[in-house]
Amino acid sequence: MISKAQKKHIRSLQLKKYRKEFGEFIVEGNKSIIDFIKNDYQPVNIYTTTPDFFGDRNNIIAISSKELKNISLLKNPKDSLAVFKTKNTGKPDLSRPLLVLDFIQDPGNLGTIIRTANWFGWKQIVCSLDTVDVFSPKVIQAAMGALASVQVFYMDLSLFLLDYPEKIYGTFMQGKPVYKENFPEKFALIIGNEGNGIRKKTEKFVQQKITIPKAKQATAESLNAGIATGIILSEVFRKKLF
């Protein structure tokens, strides 16, 4: 059973304001919930139609499918919905490659970027302060559990990049073809905003502009930000493998 107060609280977590106030966020689906638990996120409550799945934890609340439908933000609700505590992320580890997002606005894009970064072994993403909130339910949904093992930092990019000691790459419409670049062990890769790319104030820190070449007959003016990120991370990965 779920109380009225619990329902209200869960609903409030759709808004960034309340996620910040309570330091909590929502994860849906057993697989994703387990991914967050494994990565040391603390569940406040797990509302579930499959209580046996979670064993004898003391924060399990068994609910009906109807109740789940009532609190779920998904069109097709899964098996469970959990409220988790956010974690203090500390500082990025500069000895590993860093993905840097300059004002990504679309939650689906951010989630897909996190899922792709995880696939290719990236552990850290630095977001501009105005990038969409990583704990937004749509981001978590699109990331499909991958957020649990990727650290996301929100920082003033101008300050962060000013002191960043390694090579800084940025994706642009014009630049060195990504296929030709040999990436070092440690570097930062900046991805720009969906409509406008990397901002001037961020661009000035870029040491090497890279681009994804396009076919002569192409009419598209740009690639989706998530797709561009996927292609570049794949290239970096391929070059390490072979």
Added chain:
Amino acid sequence: MISKAQKKHIRSLQLKKYRKEFGEFIVEGNKSIIDFIKNDYQPVNIYTTTPDFFGDRNNIIAISSKELKNISLLKNPKDSLAVFKTKNTGKPDLSRPLLVLDFIQDPGNLGTIIRTANWFGWKQIVCSLDTVDVFSPKVIQAAMGALASVQVFYMDLSLFLLDYPEKIYGTFMQGKPVYKENFPEKFALIIGNEGNGIRKKTEKFVQQKITIPKAKQATAESLNAGIATGIILSEVFRKKLF
């Protein structure tokens, strides 16, 4: 000025049923509208806040921003909304590479795939009959005009692939790493459904399974269908370039 009947008609085109009945679809934004006109799509009406942009065509209807807001499907309406006639696509040209989609359900994914295919010079996409309708406003929006120059065919994949004379590739969780494959001049590349991949009935036509390798430490179980497509098309393109 826009009439009540026109408003009603435009709204009806949000539904596949009426798009099919009228053989019409909606495109928003001057750039995309021009892309469709350039590619021989016939505009029925162009409702625009910037009539000068379109010169002296006779199907231009000047409207106010308020009227555009009223008929637009976008959160932030652009400058214009046009109703176009669909085109008969005929048959795919088998002398060129073919992208084949096996039950892509998400309109955003289909649109992004079209945009990416266009970027890398692919001209044709064959969709299973149950793939989301390419003239859905969300697909056209995500494709950002690229649909105008990519031909999309809806076919019974089992029948189509049975007679397809070239090599057939499919993307799977297990297979030959895409980085190692040398793609021929002509081939078909099958991309599977977002949740379930390529269906058994389609899989039986696949001659070479390929996969995008992942990092050892990855926890993500799969990549987004659009991202996977982007990475593979980029690999095919890279291999032709270098």
